[in-house]
Amino acid sequence: MRAAYPFSAIVGQNEMKLSLLMAAVDPGIGGVMVFGDRGTGKSTAVRALAALLPPLIAVEHCRYHCDPHGEGCPDHPEPAGLPTETVATPVVDLPLGATEDRVVGALDLEHALTRGEKRFEPGLLARAHRGFLYIDEVNLLEDHLVDLLLDVAASGENVVEREGLSVRHPARFVLIGSGNPEEGELRPQLLDRFGLSVEVRTPTVLADRIEVVKRRDAFDRDPQGFVAKWAQADAEVGQRITTARARLGAMTTPDAVLEAGSLLCMSIGADGLRGELTIMRAARAYAALNGAETVSREDVRAVAPMALRHRLRRNPLDEAGSTVRIERAASELFDA
Amino acid sequence: MSEAPTPLTGSDAMLGAALFAIDPVGLGGVVVRAGPGGARDAWTAALKRYLGPAAKLGRVPLGIGDDRLLGGLDLSASLAAGRAVIERGVLAINDGGVVILPMAERLEDSTAARIAAVLDAGEVLVERDGLTARLPARLGVVLLDEGIEPEERPPTSLLARCAFRIDLGATRAVELEADAPSAEQVAAGLAGLSGLGPAPDEIVEALCAAAAAFGIASIRAPLMAVRAARAHAALHGRTTVTQEDAVAAGRLVLAPLARTLPAEDNPPPDSPDSVSEEPPPPDSPDSESPEFEPGDAELLLAAVQAALPPGLLEGIVRDNARSARAPRRSGSGEAAKASQRGRPVGSRIGAVRSGDRLNLPETLRAAAPWQALRRAGAGSALIRVRPEDFRVRRFVQKRESTTIFVVDASGSAAFQRLAEAKGAVELLLAKAYVSRARVALIAFRGSTAETLLAPTRSLTRARRSLADLPGGGGTPLALAFDAAVDLALAEKAKDRTPLVVMLTDGRANIARDGSPGRAAAEADALAAATRLGASGVGSAFLDTSPRPAPGGDRFARAMGGVYAPLPYADAARVSGVVDDLRAGRRS
Numbered sequence: 007m008r009a010a011y012p013f014s015a016i017v018g019q020n021e022m023k024l025s026l027l028m029a030a031v032d033p034g035i036g037g038v039m040v041f042g043d044r045g046t047g048k049s050t051a052v053r054a055l056a057a058l059l060p061p062l063i064a065v066e067h068c069r070y071h072c073d074p075h076g077e078g079c080p081d082h083p084e085p086a087g088l089p090t091e092t093v094a095t096p097v098v099d100l101p102l103g104a105t106e107d108r109v110v111g112a113l114d115l116e117h118a119l120t121r122g123e124k125r126f127e128p129g130l131l132a133r134a135h136r137g138f139l140y141i142d143e144v145n146l147l148e149d150h151l152v153d154l155l156l157d158v159a160a161s162g163e164n165v166v167e168r169e170g171l172s173v174r175h176p177a178r179f180v181l182i183g184s185g186n187p188e189e190g191e192l193r194p195q196l197l198d199r200f201g202l203s204v205e206v207r208t209p210t211v212l213a214d215r216i217e218v219v220k221r222r223d224a225f226d227r228d229p230q231g232f233v234a235k236w237a238q239a240d241a242e243v244g245q246r247i248t249t250a251r252a253r254l255g256a257m258t259t260p261d262a263v264l265e266a267g268s269l270l271c272m273s274i275g276a277d278g279l280r281g282e283l284t285i286m287r288a289a290r291a292y293a294a295l296n297g298a299e300t301v302s303r304e305d306v307r308a309v310a311p312m313a314l315r316h317r318l319r320r321n322p323l324d325e326a327g328s329t330v331r332i333e334r335a336a337s338e339l340f341d342a
Numbered sequence: 343m344s345e346a347p348t349p350l351t352g353s354d355a356m357l358g359a360a361l362f363a364i365d366p367v368g369l370g371g372v373v374v375r376a377g378p379g380g381a382r383d384a385w386t387a388a389l390k391r392y393l394g395p396a397a398k399l400g401r402v403p404l405g406i407g408d409d410r411l412l413g414g415l416d417l418s419a420s421l422a423a424g425r426a427v428i429e430r431g432v433l434a435i436n437d438g439g440v441v442i443l444p445m446a447e448r449l450e451d452s453t454a455a456r457i458a459a460v461l462d463a464g465e466v467l468v469e470r471d472g473l474t475a476r477l478p479a480r481l482g483v484v485l486l487d488e489g490i491e492p493e494e495r496p497p498t499s500l501l502a503r504c505a506f507r508i509d510l511g512a513t514r515a516v517e518l519e520a521d522a523p524s525a526e527q528v529a530a531g532l533a534g535l536s537g538l539g540p541a542p543d544e545i546v547e548a549l550c551a552a553a554a555a556f557g558i559a560s561i562r563a564p565l566m567a568v569r570a571a572r573a574h575a576a577l578h579g580r581t582t583v584t585q586e587d588a589v590a591a592g593r594l595v596l597a598p599l600a601r602t603l604p605a606e607d608n609p610p611p612d613s614p615d616s617v618s619e620e621p622p623p624p625d626s627p628d629s630e631s632p633e634f635e636p637g638d639a640e641l642l643l644a645a646v647q648a649a650l651p652p653g654l655l656e657g658i659v660r661d662n663a664r665s666a667r668a669p670r671r672s673g674s675g676e677a678a679k680a681s682q683r684g685r686p687v688g689s690r691i692g693a694v695r696s697g698d699r700l701n702l703p704e705t706l707r708a709a710a711p712w713q714a715l716r717r718a719g720a721g722s723a724l725i726r727v728r729p730e731d732f733r734v735r736r737f738v739q740k741r742e743s744t745t746i747f748v749v750d751a752s753g754s755a756a757f758q759r760l761a762e763a764k765g766a767v768e769l770l771l772a773k774a775y776v777s778r779a780r781v782a783l784i785a786f787r788g789s790t791a792e793t794l795l796a797p798t799r800s801l802t803r804a805r806r807s808l809a810d811l812p813g814g815g816g817t818p819l820a821l822a823f824d825a826a827v828d829l830a831l832a833e834k835a836k837d838r839t840p841l842v843v844m845l846t847d848g849r850a851n852i853a854r855d856g857s858p859g860r861a862a863a864e865a866d867a868l869a870a871a872t873r874l875g876a877s878g879v880g881s882a883f884l885d886t887s888p889r890p891a892p893g894g895d896r897f898a899r900a901m902g903g904v905y906a907p908l909p910y911a912d913a914a915r916v917s918g919v920v921d922d923l924r925a926g927r928r929s
Contacts, residue, residue, distance in 0.1 A: 043559070049462060102456045103408040104469035107703075115415075115472040115703070116426045118710030130469060146455045187802045208559050216550040219565045220543070226368065226569075227540060 009229040012236035013054035014243055016047055017218045018209050025202045025312055026055050027243070028291040029138075029180045031250045035287045036201030037159060037181035039144070039192075039316065046206040047218075048184040052140045056097035058244040060251075062136055066091045070132050070175055079175050080126070096137030098130050098179075100155075102146060109151060110166050111173065126173045131155075131164045134179040144183035145192055155181060156199045201284045202309075203316035205329070250294035257290050259301045266303045266339065270310055274335045276317040285313040307336050349375060349509035349598050356388060356522035358506035358594055361573040363392035364531045366440050366482025368569040370461060370562075371504035373446070373496060375487040376511050382486065384515035385508070386442070389484065392528040398439025398481075400432050402457070404448055408470065411456060415471035415703050421725050426473055433457065434466045434477035441481055446496040447489035454497035457483065461503050471703040493796060505566040507598040523577060531577035538576055541568050541583040552592050557601035567595040704733035743839040744780040744797045748826045750846035750886070751787040752817040780838070782829060783807065786822035788815035789856040793825065797833060816858060819850035819897075823870030830879040841880045847887035848897055868900050875902035882906060 016023060025038045040048045064071035066089040070079035078085045100109065111129035118124060130139065139155070141147055158164050164177040183200065185192065197203065209215050225232040264286065271281045286301075288309040293301045315328040350358055355374075362372050372389075376382040390399060402411065409415075409431070416429030432441060443449060443457075460466050460479050468475040485496045485504065495501070510518075546568055553564040571591035575583045709731040716726040781804060783795035795807045822844070830840035850863035854870070874881060881903030885894045898905030 046561070099467055101412075101467035101469055102452070102459060103412050104467075105408075105471060107472055108469035108474065112472055113707050113710070115420075115707055115710060118707065118713075120424050122710070122713050127472060142459060143455050146452055187800065208561050212551060212554055215554065215561055215564065216547050218561055219550055219568055220546050222565055223540065223546070223568050 009233045010053045010057060011050045011222075011225055012233055012240050013051065013058055014239035015221050015225070015232070015236045016051055016054065017214050017221065019047060019051065019206055021204045021312065022048070022051055022206050024292075024295075025204045026051060026182070027247060027250075027295055028288055028309070029182070029202065030055065030059060030247050031294055032254060032287055032291040033178070033180045035180075035284060035291060037183070037199070039197065039200035039203045040182070040184040040206060041187055041203065042184070042206030043186065043208050046208055048206060049140075049142050052138070052182050052184070053097065053099070055138065056094070057240055058247060059095035059097070059137075060244060060248045061092045062095050063090050064093050064136075065089075069128050070135050071096070072176065073136065077176055080173055096134055096179075098134040098137065098139050100130055100139060100141045100147075102143060104130065104151075106151065106154075110154065110164060110168075111175075112166075112168065113171060124171060126166070126171050128175065129164075131158055131177040131179070132175055135175075135177050137179055138182055139179045140182045140184075142184050143186070144196075145185045152196060156196060160199065197316040198280060200316065202288060202312040204312055205315075246295060249297075250291065253294045253297070253299070254290065257294055257299065257301060259286065259290060263289070263301050263303055263306060267306050270306065270332075270336060270339055271314065273339060274314065274318060274332055276314050281314050281317045285310060288313045303340060307340050310336050349373075349507040350594060351509055351513050352517055353521055354594060355385060355508040355510060355513070356518055357574075357590070358508055359385060359389045360392050360523040360528045360531070360577055361570055361594070362440075362482060362484075362506060363389060363394075363528050364535055364573040364576055365569055366393075367464070367480045369482060369505035369566055369573065371483035371485060371500065372506045372508060373485045373487055373501060373504050375489065375495075375507070375509045376513075377488055378486075381510040381513040381515045381518060384518050385510060386484070386486075388518065388522060389440075391525045392523075393440060394525070394529060394532075398436045400436035400439065400441040402432050402441050402443045404443075404445045405450075406432065406453065408456070411453065412460075412466050412470065413468045413473075413475070413477065415473060417702055417706070420706075428468065428473050428475050428477075430477055431466065431468075433460050433479045433481065436481050437477070437479045439481055440484060442484045442486060443496075443500075444486045445488055446485035446500070447487050447494040449485075449497055449500070451497050451499070454500045458499040458503055472707070493793075502560060502562055505570055505595050527577060530579060531573065534579060534581075535573065535576040537581065538572055539582055541571055541588075545571060545583055545585070545588045548588055549591060549596070553596055553599075556596060556599070558596060558599045559601075560599075563596060563599055567591040570595045701733040705731050708733055742780060742837075743841060744782060744830075744833045745841045745843060746782045746784065746797075746826055746829050746833070748784045748786065748791075748822050748842060748844045748846070750817060750819075750822075750844075751785045751813045751815075753787075753814050782833075784822065784825045784829065786818050786825070787813065789818055789821075789852055791818060791821040791825040793829060797829075797838075816852040817846070817850050817863070818852035818854075818856070819846065819848065819863065820854040820866035820870040821852070822846070823867060823874050823901075824854070827870070827874050827877055827879070830874075831877060834879070839880075842874065842882070842901075842903070844881070844883045844897070844901075845886055846884075848883075848885060848894060849887070867897065871897045871900035875900055 013023070022040055022042075025040075029035050029038050040052075042048055062071060063074060065074050065079075065082050065085050068079060068082055068085075070081065071093050072079040072082055072085050074085050074088060074090050076085060082088060107129065109130050111127055111132055114125040114127035117127075139159075141155070144152065158177050159179065159181045162176060162178040164175055166173045166175075181200070209218060221232075267285045267289065268282050271285065276282075285306060289301050289305040292309050293305045296305075298305070311329050311332050314332050318328045318331060358372060362369050374382060374385060376385075393399060409429075411431045411433060413428055413431035413434055416427045419427035419429070461481070461483065464478065464480040466475075466477045466479045468477060483500065483504070485500060487494075487496050489495050546564075549567045549571065550564045553567065558564075567588075568591070571583050571587040574587040574590045574594075575581075578587070580587070705727060706725070709725065709727045712731075713725060716728075780797040780799050781795070782793065782797040783804075784791055785794050786792070795804055798804060826842045826844070830842055833840040849860075850867040851860050852858055853862040854866040881898075881901045883895070883898035883901060883903055883905050885905065885907040887894065887907075894907060895905035
């Protein structure tokens with residue numbers, strides 16, 4: 007396998023990088039949707055994330071790498087007390103052209119052919135359990151697969167009823183999608199299921215563009231050497247995730263900050279409660295990443311565009327982008 | 343990104359082939375726009391020569407299935423071996439080589455996206471038919487673009503990954519042979535590439551600056567230019583990348599993508615030949631300075647500019663207007679098998695009738711658990727499949743609709759009307775995610791009716807093309823009807839349901855042949871409207887004149903469509919009429 011481009015070597019794109027780190031700190035934020043132009047490093051960033059994530063403790067040789075202190079899986083209904091192993095946090099790529107049987111899991115063909123036995127072969131959803139599932143070009147994925155993924159991502163459980171198999175297994179993962187709005191819009195119902203939404207653009211500052219080209223060229227010529235050069239920086243980012251995760255439990259959120267979040271959601275007319283829940287979790291993760299012990303109004307403000315821009319009622323005649331509307335509302339609320 | 347205004351021709355086309363053969367993976371691909379035969383055959387023959395006899399050169403036929411493109415279960419091998427055996431797809435088979443995509447202008451977006459993902463990752467991720475594999479697939483692509491109309495071009499996802507744009511439409515085969523690099527030179531270049539150091543910083547900086555100066559937004563372009571410069575240095579047997587290589591890369595990679603001319607000291611590009619003769623001698627490159635005022639950058643700009651033909655800017659404006667390429671899902675050839683396409687919804691149990699597609703992996707999977715049992719009976723077949731095991735692919739197809747707005751942008755229709763039409767189009771589009779509807783826009787004014795927005799679901803793209811819809815001029819109503827019929831029939835051929843909505847005051851004053859005159863224009867328009875009626879396409883005529891005159895519904899009657907006088911139409915009402923029409927409440 008080719009080495010992945012290091013996360014810390016990505017030039018700029020701070021909002022995208024931040025959103026991925028926040029999702030890594032608190033998977034409960036509920037996924038990230040990355041919109042952007044071609045060639046802006048969307049896929050690169052997600053694939054680079056794998057190298058940063060702290061490893062997992064899982065039941066030994068479990069096909070679902072299930073949590074020894076968790077709910078168990080079909081293979082290990084009672085995981086407590088079983089021998090464990092350390093595995094890398096999965097970042098699973100869902101390639102375009104994947105068939106449904108590989109996504110949800112299906113009858114193990116080989117097993118059936120050689121032994122004439124029915125056995126469940128877990129799919130990508132099982133592999134992504136406790137990690138990340140990445141779909142590039144979400145808008146090109148077939149609708150029924152997208153619906154299925156969102157359903158599983160929301161319920162944390164994959165229920166397979168096919169070919170005479172009846173299996174349910176845990177599948178808790180952070181869904182990361184990327185897409186190019188030029189290739190068709192996403193349904194609002196679908197967008198709303200993602201916790202955060204970020205927009206990436208091609209860098210316009212010449213110095214940044216030069217740096218992107220130089221680093222990419224250096225990476226292509228010597229991937230191993232380039233990765234080694236950035237290993238230290240990547241390790242520091244990984245440490246930041248670990249520290250922030252540990253801090254998350256003790257984080258306090260003052261009532262005034264909760265209120266600010268709710269007011270902001272109301273003032274821009276974001277539909278439903280999902281926006282409020284997301285903005286609070288996101289603000290907490292953001293504060294934790296920055297080493298704070300309490301969540302502040304500034305944290306709420308910092309994450310508001312990411313958490314809310316895809317939840318606004320779209321007014322097609324309003325040329326002002328969602329981000330501008332949110333920032334306007336935030337400045338009215340916070341600067342008053 | 344829209345079509346290259348100035349693709350490579352002649353000897354540059356051959357130089358492109360040579361550089362691509364040296365570094366197919368780094369340079370991603372080449373787009374060759376030309377009809378089959380002649381120059382294109384000569385070019386591909388040369389590429390083959392450059393790649394050498396040992397290189398892999400595959401072909402991805404149009405309409406290829408995922409199983410052949412990406413790979414899947416090899417049934418016969420699996421049955422023989424008694425375990426799942428993977429069959430590699432075209433991309434993995436040609437790892438380390440090049441694949442050619444004929445008729446790339448008809449390539450489906452979904453196929454293009456799969457290929458683009460493989461180009462980026464350098465490997466094929468197979469998650470199909472119960473198999474999981476990672477197969478290396480580092481390769482370059484050649485897109486053979488046979489498009490004639492400007493809108494006919496390969497999917498942008500692949501175009502963006504190709505370093506070179508070549509147009510051999512007006513080139514004869516013999517012209518290509520003139521001072522083309524030799525195969526030996528290319529082979530030596532290939533050998534020398536790995537020994538070549540990184541491109542010097544000042545060259546990278548100059549290429550980035552040049553890309554920015556020419557309005558090239560993509561960051562892939564300067565990156566590919568840097569690689570092209572390296573390949574060019576290797577081709578010339580150099581051990582470092584020089585100024586000359588950068589100039590060549592600017593000409594070959596950046597010039598075809600140029601969108602604007604550099605802002606500062608804008609020499610009119612009316613005499614490109616005199617500029618391109620001899621680039622001025624390079625100033626000493628100033629590697630200390632982060633600014634690139636001197637030497638490199640200027641030289642590059644001059645070189646790129648020299649490669650641009652006169653009239654570029656007009657070309658760009660035209661090109662921008664047409665840049666809305668329709669997202670394509672499937673070619674018209676697929677209409678014949680309409681019963682077997684659409685969204686696959688698993689498979690059903692049952693006998694295979696003609697036209698059905700047997701889902702082999704599913705069938706085998708159904709048969710597999712029983713093999714041990716069935717084998718106990720008589721016979722010696724390796725695998726026993728019984729009729730009850732058959733699984734047939736099921737598809738559900740939602741008929742999509744396309745609403746074609748035909749908007750009067752002439753002088754007689756006030757600008758306000760135009761704004762309303764724009765608003766209505768955007769409103770409809772905003773609802774399009776739910777109803778799976780597409781929207782297209784034809785504007786008519788002066789002596790033309792032009793498709794401003796090919797059928798699309800993208801709000802982003804629609805907004806862009808609406809934003810600069812010009813107004814003023816005569817009212818060529820007949821041409822507008824003609825354009826609407828053509829587009830509607832094209833949509834029908836794609837198995838979508840077209841719906842034509844005319845927004846005009848109906849005051850035709852330009853006849854079909856472009857001559858002014860109210861009477862002839864009126865007669866032509868009525869005839870054209872009748873043709874629209876005869877095509878059986880659903881339609882509506884929204885009369886936008888301030889005071890609808892009696893008899894204003896004559897066009898609507900000829901069209902067999904709905905007539906609605908909307909003197910004070912706002913966007914919401916227009917969109918309401920269309921909704922009703924679509925739901926069949928008014929027709």
